[in-house]
Amino acid sequence: MDIETFENWSLILGVGGLIAYMTxxxxxxxxxxxxGRFGTFIxxxxxxLGLLGFxxxxxLVEVVNK
Numbered sequence: 596m597d598i599e600t601f602e603n604w605s606l607i608l609g610v611g612g613l614i615a616y617m618t619x620x621x622x623x624x625x626x627x628x629x630x631g632r633f634g635t636f637i638x639x640x641x642x643x644l645g646l647l648g649f650x651x652x653x654x655l656v657e658v659v660n661k
Contacts, residue, residue: 614646 621642625635 614650617642617646 621638622635624630625638628634630638
């Protein structure tokens with residue numbers, strides 16, 4: 596495995612891990628604050644839009660560059 600392949604996989608796994616950890620933090624925040632269904636939905640919607648924006652930006656950059 597060359598260094599470029601390793602860096603590409605490391606980036607994908609690292610960012611994926613951070614996104615998964617961020618999702619866990621949002622879930623834990625909703626649980627600890629006893630937000631209920633609607634509050635949990637709002638938390639995931641508001642905070643999840645930032646993650647979704649990052650993912651959309653990444654996909655768009657890859658599509659435009661190809």
